[in-house]
Amino acid sequence: MRLLRSDNLPYKNPDRLADVLALIQVLALDAYRHRSESGLIEELQAGPRSAAKWEDIARMHPEFFRFEEGNKLPVSLVATHVLPKNENNKRELPPGFLALLLQTAITLHDRQMERAYLWKMYLPILGSIIGLLGVFIAGVFTVLGILLKSWLG
Secondary structure (H helix, E strand, O other), rough: OOOHHHHHHHOOOOOHHHHHHHHHHHHOOOOOOOHHHHHHHHHHOOOOOOOOOHHHHHHHHHOOEOOOOOOOEEEEEEHHOOOOOOOOEEOOOOOOOOHHHHHHHHHHHHOOOOHHHHHHHHHHHHHOOOOOOOOOOHHHHHHHHEEEEHOOO
16 A cells, blocks of 8 residues: 655645646647647746646646647647547547546546545544543543552551
8 A cells, every 4th residue: 555645646735726727728728739838827827826837737747738848839738649630630629528627637636635634534433442542541540449449448
């Protein structure tokens, strides 16, 4: 079993989901599907809130984004590279595909948040163990008190 580490849960960052959704939309809907950092900042009117650069978001989420180091336009959607070309020799996202990508990001976020707080399900068990331990200790002191009282007198 692998221990859960924060770096394995990028969606744990409270602003990450919004950044991923914004980046998916720009890369899916805009005519320019390959972008540079400056192009993303210009289109989105700001940098990301959950990382230093949009390129970092793309690197951290290979499930959605392709990042090609050294390329003039390094950021794109993975899906745009595997779709079949249409009659105009372009790769177009099918209807509903953007909604599916956005829903997938939301689902991944929700699952990672559940994993991040998995330890919370053990709180009732821990409370029960502490309660039983308290009862046991109280019982031991009661027996010791009775024995001490009978010996003294």
